[in-house]
Amino acid sequence: MVELPRRWYNIVPDLPAPPPPPLHPGTRAPLGPDDLAPLFPADLIAQEVSTEPFTDIPEEVREVYRLWRPTPLIRARRLEKALGTPARIYVKYEGGSPVGSHKPNTAVPQAYYNARQGVRRLTTETGAGQWGSALAFACAQFGLDCEVWMVRASYDQKPYRRSMMGLFGATVHASPSPRTTAGAKVLADDPDSPGSLGIAISEAVEAAAPDDTRYALGSVLNHVLMHQTVIGEEALEQLGEAPDLIVGCTGGGSNFAGLVFPFLRGKLAGGHSPDVLAVEPAACPSFTRGRYAYDYGDTAGFTPLLKMHTLGHDFVPDPIHAGGLRYHGMSPLLSHMYELGLFRATAKPQRECFEAGVLFARTEGIVPAPEPTHALAAVVEEARRCAATGEAKVILTALCGHGHLDMAAYDRYLSGEMRDHDLPEGRLDAALARLP
Amino acid sequence: MVELPRRWYNIVPDLPAPPPPPLHPGTRAPLGPDDLAPLFPADLIAQEVSTEPFTDIPEEVREVYRLWRPTPLIRARRLEKALGTPARIYVKYEGGSPVGSHKPNTAVPQAYYNARQGVRRLTTETGAGQWGSALAFACAQFGLDCEVWMVRASYDQKPYRRSMMGLFGATVHASPSPRTTAGAKVLADDPDSPGSLGIAISEAVEAAAPDDTRYALGSVLNHVLMHQTVIGEEALEQLGEAPDLIVGCTGGGSNFAGLVFPFLRGKLAGGHSPDVLAVEPAACPSFTRGRYAYDYGDTAGFTPLLKMHTLGHDFVPDPIHAGGLRYHGMSPLLSHMYELGLFRATAKPQRECFEAGVLFARTEGIVPAPEPTHALAAVVEEARRCAATGEAKVILTALCGHGHLDMAAYDRYLSGEMRDHDLPEGRLDAALARLP
Numbered sequence: 001m002v003e004l005p006r007r008w009y010n011i012v013p014d015l016p017a018p019p020p021p022p023l024h025p026g027t028r029a030p031l032g033p034d035d036l037a038p039l040f041p042a043d044l045i046a047q048e049v050s051t052e053p054f055t056d057i058p059e060e061v062r063e064v065y066r067l068w069r070p071t072p073l074i075r076a077r078r079l080e081k082a083l084g085t086p087a088r089i090y091v092k093y094e095g096g097s098p099v100g101s102h103k104p105n106t107a108v109p110q111a112y113y114n115a116r117q118g119v120r121r122l123t124t125e126t127g128a129g130q131w132g133s134a135l136a137f138a139c140a141q142f143g144l145d146c147e148v149w150m151v152r153a154s155y156d157q158k159p160y161r162r163s164m165m166g167l168f169g170a171t172v173h174a175s176p177s178p179r180t181t182a183g184a185k186v187l188a189d190d191p192d193s194p195g196s197l198g199i200a201i202s203e204a205v206e207a208a209a210p211d212d213t214r215y216a217l218g219s220v221l222n223h224v225l226m227h228q229t230v231i232g233e234e235a236l237e238q239l240g241e242a243p244d245l246i247v248g249c250t251g252g253g254s255n256f257a258g259l260v261f262p263f264l265r266g267k268l269a270g271g272h273s274p275d276v277l278a279v280e281p282a283a284c285p286s287f288t289r290g291r292y293a294y295d296y297g298d299t300a301g302f303t304p305l306l307k308m309h310t311l312g313h314d315f316v317p318d319p320i321h322a323g324g325l326r327y328h329g330m331s332p333l334l335s336h337m338y339e340l341g342l343f344r345a346t347a348k349p350q351r352e353c354f355e356a357g358v359l360f361a362r363t364e365g366i367v368p369a370p371e372p373t374h375a376l377a378a379v380v381e382e383a384r385r386c387a388a389t390g391e392a393k394v395i396l397t398a399l400c401g402h403g404h405l406d407m408a409a410y411d412r413y414l415s416g417e418m419r420d421h422d423l424p425e426g427r428l429d430a431a432l433a434r435l436p
Numbered sequence: 437m438v439e440l441p442r443r444w445y446n447i448v449p450d451l452p453a454p455p456p457p458p459l460h461p462g463t464r465a466p467l468g469p470d471d472l473a474p475l476f477p478a479d480l481i482a483q484e485v486s487t488e489p490f491t492d493i494p495e496e497v498r499e500v501y502r503l504w505r506p507t508p509l510i511r512a513r514r515l516e517k518a519l520g521t522p523a524r525i526y527v528k529y530e531g532g533s534p535v536g537s538h539k540p541n542t543a544v545p546q547a548y549y550n551a552r553q554g555v556r557r558l559t560t561e562t563g564a565g566q567w568g569s570a571l572a573f574a575c576a577q578f579g580l581d582c583e584v585w586m587v588r589a590s591y592d593q594k595p596y597r598r599s600m601m602g603l604f605g606a607t608v609h610a611s612p613s614p615r616t617t618a619g620a621k622v623l624a625d626d627p628d629s630p631g632s633l634g635i636a637i638s639e640a641v642e643a644a645a646p647d648d649t650r651y652a653l654g655s656v657l658n659h660v661l662m663h664q665t666v667i668g669e670e671a672l673e674q675l676g677e678a679p680d681l682i683v684g685c686t687g688g689g690s691n692f693a694g695l696v697f698p699f700l701r702g703k704l705a706g707g708h709s710p711d712v713l714a715v716e717p718a719a720c721p722s723f724t725r726g727r728y729a730y731d732y733g734d735t736a737g738f739t740p741l742l743k744m745h746t747l748g749h750d751f752v753p754d755p756i757h758a759g760g761l762r763y764h765g766m767s768p769l770l771s772h773m774y775e776l777g778l779f780r781a782t783a784k785p786q787r788e789c790f791e792a793g794v795l796f797a798r799t800e801g802i803v804p805a806p807e808p809t810h811a812l813a814a815v816v817e818e819a820r821r822c823a824a825t826g827e828a829k830v831i832l833t834a835l836c837g838h839g840h841l842d843m844a845a846y847d848r849y850l851s852g853e854m855r856d857h858d859l860p861e862g863r864l865d866a867a868l869a870r871l872p
Binding site: 078 | 437500503504510514532533534536540573576577595597599600602603604605794797798800801802803838840841843844846850
């Protein structure tokens, strides 16, 4: 059996060039560590800008990881058989975690470092609730209060994730809320606003102002991606052979980076060179149709400017079921690596993804969350190609969460009510025209 | 790592006396294997009446088991710490299965043996949907059609389990349905009937009449309990020490039997004698307040008469959240063993159970389904007693499912809206007065 990793992997020092720095939204000067101190504890800021390739995982964090890690690497033989493919499909499964996804991999160390610095309360935003419930769980482990702004549309429509946050002891507000200036302003304009991730970020950042409070983000940032490398480090040990193709889904990028970075280490050192593919939703295609430019992380423009693939900070993606992939931007580190040609990207419409999800559930027994069905769709496509060509490719993907809380989406797919979402050129151009 | 078991354990031949036989509902004569042939395939009937202590698990079944088995045995150190107890608490976790519970352990062999005999379609009933989704999954593995009668109240209120059955390819009817004589009769009397497990059993049994169709039951019967012994056989190998106390929750009894039977093997042979405790809901206390008598398995009186602890075949338990424990009867085999003094039983009100569930989730990160919170409540009680006495007891329990589809119930508990349910003497006496 594979051992629980002792170190996280930071890919930045192994890259031929570092990613462009975040900029102050007012002065457009590069941000220093001090600028981030009101938001994050010193240890996480150090990790965010670290040039060390490895960081030891504190024993207190490993002790919590042990509740569900190491996670299984599954050879999907029944799926292979159903596809009649000579390809060998390996799936790293993160759905056995406390909240059913990969999110606790970073929530736990974030809560730990905050608690160690004497922080008493963490604020965050959440869309469909995966990240919020992960942070709520992590805060319960280290005795921190947790306050979550949850996008109102999800707050109303997806009460079960809200319940899970409550179960782990967190306080959950519908966003926009009257508790923050940012939220109150939105509500004044539109009392029935359904909210957005961008608004919720603005609220959570604003609420982190008190001295004993900090903010936590579930994706996008370097330290978050680094924490997720436990996924790939385990898979590297578990996989008995070198992968020809690695496929991951991308929203903010943390699950993809977590799986892929350890496998790129060899490639960057001049060794084995796997083909790597990021799969994003056709309705929110930041890699494949976004612009590589400085933009805000939130809708209101409160956050630093990040150089990333973006659809525009006020772009609102269509309400596809993969809520975790509905983000206008992309991790700056992954955006930089994409420009360096270290991996490819493609976009998939949601019905093709759910088709792959249903096939996976019926063959392998695990109901995938809507997000990783994007990766599965690309895996199925490639495995079918191998069936035609006879190639025995080794394909690796991550199933970053189970879909037991997403059955309504499967219902819509199976009943034929689900539709695909276009992204018309005009709408994208309009959003990109408003880049700062 | 523990190996996947190669044999199921049948406790019957190791008992000092065999359990009383089922009787024909009309003649009250003991049933023979032939009487069961219209309902079950020959292999399962042979297992139902087997006097062999072990049955080899077919390789085709083990191949499906491998999707989630062996399941983990967790030492709940964080729970121990929270309770300040010297007791060592071990939890065998079955929530990682395709449907999130122990039910596929028997659904898979049942589908396999039916398919091997040339059966094309299985019918069954389901309450909240755990069993129905397990059988739907198993039928998908062996190419069988699956038709499920789901109690109407759950069908309307718990659409997600219904969706999961659809995802695995099953057809789901709300029960009572106009498709069967039994259902039509109920609807004629009460078009708005919310249904009951008893009615749904009558419908599924009736629908199994065609030659190519058989019926499957998710608990109660000897062969079902035997299939579940994979839980205990694995735990026996995984646990590095002898348990002082084994605790399980009981509805029909299959999860409890699956955990406990392998540990009683030594006791029956005169060896180590663990204390064993069955925990049932106070609202549906068949062991602790039911009568040990012949009764029907369903409400309408279509099934054979079973000698069991029963609250009366037309007793309707209050709508507690642990839907899987809301059955008027109890496995005849376990009932017989209870009379032999092989284990104790106790009943718990649901708020005490949810309190233990919340504590477990916050410490160990797994959200338990409402059913196993009954066992957890008894474990917590005993561990607290050990904290007072200083006893370092070894306690083993099974967490037979996760609660990610039961968040509404946790919501009610956390909001203070949940109440406990009494079972007034008068109501119980009235139901027992109608025993056949």
